[in-house]
Each structure stands twice: as structure tokens, then as C-alpha cells.
Amino acid sequence: MGLLSKKDTKLITDPLADNNPITIQVLGICSALAITAELKASIVMAVSVLFVLGIGNVVISLMRNIIPSKIRIIVQLVVVAALVIIVDQVLKAFAYELSKTLSVFVGLIITNCIIMGRFEAFALGNGPWRSFLDGIGNAAGYGVILIIVGFFRELLGSGTLLGFKVLGDPIEKTGLYALGYENNGFMLLSPMALIVVGIIIWVQRSRNKALIEDH
Amino acid sequence: MDLKKRLHILKRKYKYKKMAPAFNALHTFLYLPDETTHNGTHIKAADDLKRTMNIVIMAMVPCLLFGMFNAGYQHYIALGEIEAVSGGFFSSEFWTLDNFLVGLVKILPLVIVSYGVGLAIEFLFAVIKKHEVEEGYLVTGMLVPLIVPVDIPLWMLAVAVAFGVVIGKEVFGGTGMNILNPALTIRAFLFFAYPTWMSGDKVWVHGAVERDQAIAAGQNLDAISGETILGSLAQGKEAGYEVMDMFLGFIPGSVGETSTLLIILGGLFLVFTKIGSWRIMLSSVVGAIIMGLIFNQVAASGWITDSSKFYGLMSAPFWEHLIIGGFAFGTVFMATDPVTASQTNKGKWIYGFLVGFISIMIRVFNPAYPEGVMLAILLMNVFAPTIDHYVVQGNVKKRMKRLKVKTA
Numbered sequence: 001m002g003l004l005s006k007k008d009t010k011l012i013t014d015p016l017a018d019n020n021p022i023t024i025q026v027l028g029i030c031s032a033l034a035i036t037a038e039l040k041a042s043i044v045m046a047v048s049v050l051f052v053l054g055i056g057n058v059v060i061s062l063m064r065n066i067i068p069s070k071i072r073i074i075v076q077l078v079v080v081a082a083l084v085i086i087v088d089q090v091l092k093a094f095a096y097e098l099s100k101t102l103s104v105f106v107g108l109i110i111t112n113c114i115i116m117g118r119f120e121a122f123a124l125g126n127g128p129w130r131s132f133l134d135g136i137g138n139a140a141g142y143g144v145i146l147i148i149v150g151f152f153r154e155l156l157g158s159g160t161l162l163g164f165k166v167l168g169d170p171i172e173k174t175g176l177y178a179l180g181y182e183n184n185g186f187m188l189l190s191p192m193a194l195i196v197v198g199i200i201i202w203v204q205r206s207r208n209k210a211l212i213e214d215h
Numbered sequence: 216m217d218l219k220k221r222l223h224i225l226k227r228k229y230k231y232k233k234m235a236p237a238f239n240a241l242h243t244f245l246y247l248p249d250e251t252t253h254n255g256t257h258i259k260a261a262d263d264l265k266r267t268m269n270i271v272i273m274a275m276v277p278c279l280l281f282g283m284f285n286a287g288y289q290h291y292i293a294l295g296e297i298e299a300v301s302g303g304f305f306s307s308e309f310w311t312l313d314n315f316l317v318g319l320v321k322i323l324p325l326v327i328v329s330y331g332v333g334l335a336i337e338f339l340f341a342v343i344k345k346h347e348v349e350e351g352y353l354v355t356g357m358l359v360p361l362i363v364p365v366d367i368p369l370w371m372l373a374v375a376v377a378f379g380v381v382i383g384k385e386v387f388g389g390t391g392m393n394i395l396n397p398a399l400t401i402r403a404f405l406f407f408a409y410p411t412w413m414s415g416d417k418v419w420v421h422g423a424v425e426r427d428q429a430i431a432a433g434q435n436l437d438a439i440s441g442e443t444i445l446g447s448l449a450q451g452k453e454a455g456y457e458v459m460d461m462f463l464g465f466i467p468g469s470v471g472e473t474s475t476l477l478i479i480l481g482g483l484f485l486v487f488t489k490i491g492s493w494r495i496m497l498s499s500v501v502g503a504i505i506m507g508l509i510f511n512q513v514a515a516s517g518w519i520t521d522s523s524k525f526y527g528l529m530s531a532p533f534w535e536h537l538i539i540g541g542f543a544f545g546t547v548f549m550a551t552d553p554v555t556a557s558q559t560n561k562g563k564w565i566y567g568f569l570v571g572f573i574s575i576m577i578r579v580f581n582p583a584y585p586e587g588v589m590l591a592i593l594l595m596n597v598f599a600p601t602i603d604h605y606v607v608q609g610n611v612k613k614r615m616k617r618l619k620v621k622t623a
Contacts, residue, residue, distance in 0.1 A: 180368060186408035195382060202386065 004133070011133040015141030018208060022145040023201045027113040032146055033193040035105050039162050042150025044091070044098055046143025048106060050136065052083040053115050057135030060123035067124075076119045077110065084109045114142055149196045157187030236341035240348030264390075268353040270490050274481035275357050275548065278471035279326075281464060283318030284309060285474070286365045289467050290317050290421040304463050304476070318365075321421055322470055325360035328369050332376040333359075340385050351390025351397075351554075352380065358398035358548060361471025362541065362589075363405065364418040371412060375404045395596050396555045399589050406589070414585060419443055419467035443468050444539045448527045449582035461538045472544035475537070482547035491551040494560060495567035499546040500537065502571025507533025510579055528579045536575050545588035546571065555596040559606040566602055570595050 004012075021027045035041045059079050060067075067075050088106045091099035099106065109115065118138050123131040154160055159167040159176075168175015170183060186192050205211045222242050229235055288309050291297045297308055333352045341348040359376060379401030384393040406413045417423040444466060447455055456466050464474025472478075485491030513519055514530040521530075536542060550556060550570045557566040570591050577587030584590060 180370070182368075182371070182409055182411075184374075184408040185410055186404060189407060198382075198386075 008130065008133055011130060012137035012140070015134075015137040016144060017141075017204075018211065020141045020145065020204075021114045021117075021138050022142055022197065023204055024211060025114075025117075027117055028142055029194075029197070031105050031108060031112060032142075032149060032197060033190045035102055036146055036150040036193050037153050037157060037188050038101065039147065039150040039154045040098065041101050042146040043143075044095070045102065045105065046139070046146050048084075048087045048091075049109060049112065049115070049142055050139040051087060052080060052109055053118060053135040053139040054132055055135075056080050056083050056115060057118055057123040057131040058128045060119045061126060061128040061131035064124050072120075072124065073116075076116060080110050080115055080119075114138055145197065145200065148200060149193055152196055153187045153193060156184045157192075159183050233342060236345065236347050237338045240338065240341065265350045265353070267490055268350055270488050271354045271485065271548070272357050274484045274490075275361060275471065277477040277481060278361055278474060278544070279322070279357070281474045281477050282361065282365075282470035283322050284311075284314045285318065285464060286321055286421050286470065287311075287314030287317030288465065289419070290314075293420045293422060299465070306465075309465065317421060321365050322360060324369055325363065325365075325367070325372060325470070326357070328372050329359040329376055330356040332373045333380050336377060336380045336385070340389065344389075349390035351384065351393075355380075355398045355401075359401055361548075362398065362402050362469050362544065364413065365421045365470055366418055366424055367405070367412055371405060371409050375401045375408070378404050391554055393554060394600075395593055396549055396552050399549055399593050399596075402586075402589055403593060406586070414446075414583075416443075416446055419469075443585065445528070445578065445585040448531050448539075449524075449585065450527060458535075458538075461535070466539070469541060469544075472541040475543045478543040478547050485547065485551070491547065492553075492556065492563055492567075494563040495551045495556055495570070496546055498564045498567030499550055499571035499574075502568035502573075503536055503542060503546075503575050504533055504571075506572045506575040507536045510575070524582065525579055528582065536578070540578070541586055541588045542571075542574055545574070545592055549588075550592050550595070555599060557599045557602050557606075559603050561609075562599070562602040562606045565606075566595055566599055569598075 015021060018024065022029065022032055031045060035045050056076075056079050060076060063075070084107060087109070088099070091102070091106060118135055122134045126134070151161070154162075155166070159165060159170060165175075167181070168177045170177050226235075226239060226242055229238060288297075291314065292299050330352075333356045337348055337352050359372070359379075363372065379397050383395050383397040383400030384390065387393045412418055417427060444456060444461065460466060462475050464476065466473050482491065482496055486493045486496070510529040511533050514526060519526055519529055523529075546567075550567060557563045570588075573591035573594060574587040577584055577590050581587075
């Protein structure tokens with residue numbers, strides 16, 4: 001690794017697996033449940049958070065020595081709100097339909113616990129380059145889970161992927177539907193997203209026993 | 216050497232092999248184990264988990280057999296081949312071989328799929344977890360075919376059973392550790408995943424869906440409709456069945472839930488063998504009656520007029536709610552599940568009452584969820600530990616008070 005030192009690489013790879021913000025820290029669950037019924041929405045959400053968290057971490061890190069600690073939450077909010085507004089406006093301009101599906105959840109990135117959590121826990125105490133890597137890593141960890149959940153929910157719930165009818169046409173009864181297969185409506189409801197996230201957590205912890213908390 | 220002896224030897228030989236739990240399960244299903252407890256305190260009791268479960272299954276067999284006759288009976292009535300008969304439990308039109316065969320062909324596969332998939336998963340988990348197979352699925356496996364519509368596609372049932380056993384039970388640690396009743400988890404999964412197969416006026420009578428497809432394909436046939444009474448009432452229509460028919464069970468519905476008479480007999484059997492809790496059954500009926508009476512009063516007082524979408528179900532006499540839909544079946548066989556119900560006696564009264572009360576409430580207020588019983592029991596399953604906690608705490612407080620009075 002020429003570009004990144006070993007320590008820096010860990011900043012990106014850790015949140016992808018053993019310190020995943022969703023499955024290990026159980027943060028940012030609300031948006032993971034709400035918008036993962038379609039793969040496309042999941043991907044856009046993942047990219048939006050990647051943008052906001054990557055840039056936001058750098059901005060906060062650059063300002064870390066001049067932010068008075070008493071009002072740091074407000075400063076963090078302003079930064080994240082500004083970035084989210086940019087994302088929201090871009091989506092409205094170039095992907096209007098999608099921004100309607102995501103509706104309020106783009107705006108709610110502001111309150112996504114992962115973002116404020118990384119600002120507080122990392123960007124306030126580390127340099128811009130490391131903060132950038134940490135932001136990218138955590139956003140990617142969040143996005144990976146979103147995309148996995150979105151993949152299964154769209155595939156099993158609607159029989160499509162990114163809108164393509166991969167399993168055949170349910171109305172004309174082609175593909176799998178000719179055999180009597182039907183879409184699972186439960187997958188489109190939010191509780192099923194929770195169960196899918198739960199299954200990912202289950203698989204992850206049974207592969208790596210060190211992640212299991214003792215009680 | 217007889218088979219029993221040979222199995223015992225085999226068991227000892229393969230004790231530490233990977234598949235041992237699966238083998239032991241089959242072995243103890245056939246014979247009593249030849250080993251006894253070696254240490255610790257033991258209680259000598261005639262019934263174990265397996266016998267308890269067998270008694271529950273025995274209580275359900277009449278419902279299953281009745282369901283088979285009823286499946287054929289509803290099918291032939293819908294086709295117009297026989298006339299509906301009213302009254303009389305021993306009607307000769309009902310107890311015919313033709314009816315039974317139709318039901319047998321449709322319902323036996325449901326039973327086989329339910330047990331096959333469920334037990335396969337139990338065996339798999341026993342092997343993975345390296346402990347003995349738990350008998351928990353014996354009752355669930357029999358409940359499941361009784362609470363689904365007769366025409367449900369088998370693969371859907373298989374998917375739902377897999378989901379219910381894994382997510383409803385195994386993730387919590389298996390039999391005795393589950394929060395939700397697995398059979399109802401399976402039904403709820405089906406209900407939310409495949410609503411077109413779980414509600415409406417087509418699914419309750421065998422053949423209605425096929426007939427619709429034939430009509431859609433251009434054949435000149437009459438559509439079959441087999442609406443449940445709850446469905447008709449929710450639309451403000453008359454129930455369309457004699458009260459006696461509703462009680463005896465000559466109505467469309469899930470396989471085993473229609474005959475209130477046989478369910479009551481099964482319930483009495485459970486109460487007399489001390490397997491089912493009479494407190495839960497009784498308080499659930501009381502809860503349903505009170506909710507029904509409240510609704511009747513509201514409808515009678517004119518707050519709700521017949522233009523309201525709640526009027527049909529609200530004005531139905533309170534006792535009718537007890538004999539239609541899955542209320543009786545849920546109360547007797549599902550709410551009394553010893554694992555997921557409240558454990559304390561006082562808790563059982565509260566738990567049962569709320570099951571009945573909420574069942575009727577959901578039925579009336581949300582006609583889209585005609586089976587309020589299922590949702591009410593699942594909800595109360597979640598609250599059962601909380602109820603127990605407060606009952607126990609209340610008891611502790613009471614005794615602490617007594618202690619203070621004495622010492623003072």
C-alpha cells in the first residue's frame with residue numbers, strides 16, 4: 001500500500017466489517033429501515049451519506065481547533081445541514097423522481113447518528129486526511145448494509161433489481177412467475193428490513209465470535 | 216436382539232458423532248431412552264414435554280378431521296353439486312366419503328409440508344448447536360395446517376414455516392425461549408407476505424381460485440365466491456348462515472377453525488388433562504364479550520349509523536363474535552401456549568382478558584385485518600413477560616408490607 005499506511009487502511013476497512021456502524025454500533029437504523037425497499041434508493045442514500053460524511057469530517061477536522069467546545073454541536077449541525085441541502089438540491093435537479101421516493105429521508109441525514117457520531121468521536125480529534133478516510137470508511141460501512149438490505153428487499157419483494165424485472169413479469173406470468181412464484185409483500189414493509197438487518201448481524205457474529213457481547 | 220435394544224446400542228456407539236442429535240430424536244420418538252438422570256434433584260412426573268404435546272395434538276385431531284370434511288363440503292356447495300343443509304351435526308350431506316377425499320387430498324399435503332420443513336430445520340439446528348432435538352415443533356406443526364386457507368400453495372407454506380421456525384423460535388434459543396408463538400408467526404408471515412392468498416373471498420373454498428383463472432382464460436363458468444362471515448359483516452352484508460351452522464362449523468374459513476363445537480370439546484379435554492390453562496380461555500372469552508357488548512351499545516345508541524364502515528361488525532351480536540372467525544381456535548389452542556403466555560395465575564387472567572378484548576377491537580376497527588385474534592395474541596405474547604413482572608413485583612410488595620407490620 002503506497003498511498004495509505006497500515007493504520008490509515010484500517011480506518012476504511014474496519015467500519016466495513018468488524019466495526020460496522022449499523023450491525024455493530026447499531027446506529028443509523030431508521031434510514032436503513034425506511035428507504036431500503038428499492039435498491040436504487042439504497043444506493044443513492046449510500047452515496048449521499050458518503051458525500052456528506054466524507055466532506056463533513058474534513059470540514060470539522062479543519063475547524064477543530066477554533067470551534068468552542070460549548071457550541072460544537074451547533075457548528076456540527078450547521079456543517080451537516082449545509083452539505084445535506086446541497087445533496088437535496090442536486091437530487092431534486094437531476095433525479096426528481098428518486099428524490100420524491102427518498103422524500104424526507106434525505107433531509108433526515110442531518111440527524112443520522114452515524115454522522116454526528118463520527119464528527120464527535122473522530123473529526124474533532126484528528127487531522128483532515130485521517131478524518132476523510134474515517135468518514136469514507138464509515139459511510140461505506142453504512143452503505144454496504146443499505147445496499148445488501150435493499151438488494152434482498154427489492155429482489156424478493158418486487159421481483160426486480162434497479163427496476164429490471166429479473167425474475168420475470170408478474171402480470172404476464174413469465175419467468176419464475178410462470179411456475180406460480182409470487183412476490184413477498186412482507187419484504188416491502190419496514191419490519192422486514194429490521195429482520196434482514198438482524199439476520200446480517202446474526203451471520204456476522206456467528207462468523208466472528210469476538211463480536212458477541214457478554215452479559 | 217430386538218429393534219429397541221439395537222437402537223440403544225447404536226446410540227451409545229455414535230454418541231459423539233455430529234449427527235447424534237438427529238438420530239437420538241428419531242430414537243426417542245419411538246422408544247423411551249434407556250438412561251436415567253444421574254445426579255441433582257429430580258421430580259418424578261408421569262408427563263414430559265413430549266406427552267404434553269401429544270395431548271394437545273390429540274385435542275386438535277377432531278378439528279383436523281372436521282376440516283377435511285368441511286373442505287370438500289364447501290367445495291361441492293360452491294360448485295352447486297350439493298345443497299347446503301342447515302342444522303344437525305350428523306347431516307348425511309356432510310359426512311360423505313367424497314367430501315372427505317377432497318379434503319384429504321388438499322389438507323394432507325399441508326400437514327406433510329408443515330412437519331417436513333419444520334422438523335428438517337429443527338434437526339439442522341440441533342446438529343449445529345450440538346444438543347438434543349427439542350420437541351417444540353410437534354404442536355406447531357399440527358397447528359399450522361389448521362390455521363391456513365385450504366388452497367394455500369405449498370411452497371408458500373414451506374417458506375413461511377422456515378421463516379417462523381428460524382426467526383420466531385431458533386434465533387431466541389429454541390423451544391421454551393421464544394417470545395412469539397411460532398405457529399402464529401408463520402401465519403402472520405403468510406398474511407403480510409401473500410395477502411391475496413390469505414384474505415378475500417376466494418381463498419377459503421377449494422377451487423375458487425382455479426375457477427377464476429379458468430374464467431380469466433375465457434371459459435364460460437360461474438365464479439365461485441366463498442366469503443367468510445367476517446368478510447360479509449365487514450361489508451355491512453348479512454352473515455348468510457344459520458347460527459347453528461356457525462357454531463357447528465359448516466362455514467368457509469381456515470382449515471381447522473370453523474367448528475366451535477369441536478374446539479370447545481378440545482378445550483375441555485385440555486382443561487381436564489391440565490395441559491391448557493382454563494384461566495386464559497375463560498378470561499379471553501370474557502374480554503371478547505365485554506368488548507362485543509361495548510360495541511353493541513355504541514351501535515345501539517346511534518353514535519355509529521349504518522353508513523359507517525364499522526357498523527356491520529359493530530352491530531353483530533356480541534356472542535356471534537365468539538363463534539365466527541378464528542377466535543375460538545386462537546383462544547383454546549394458541550393463547551394458552553405455555554411458553555408465550557403469562558406464567559403467573561393473576562397474569563393469565565390479565566393476559567387472556569386482553570387477548571379477547573383486543574381481538575374483537577381489531578376485527579371491528581380494521582376490517583382489512585379480519586383475523587384480529589392472530590394479531591391480538593402476538594401482541595399479548597410480547598407483553599406477557601411485562602405482565603408477569605408486575606404481578607410478581609406486586610406480590611413482593613404485598614409481602615414486604617406484611618413483614619413491616621409484623622416487625623413494627
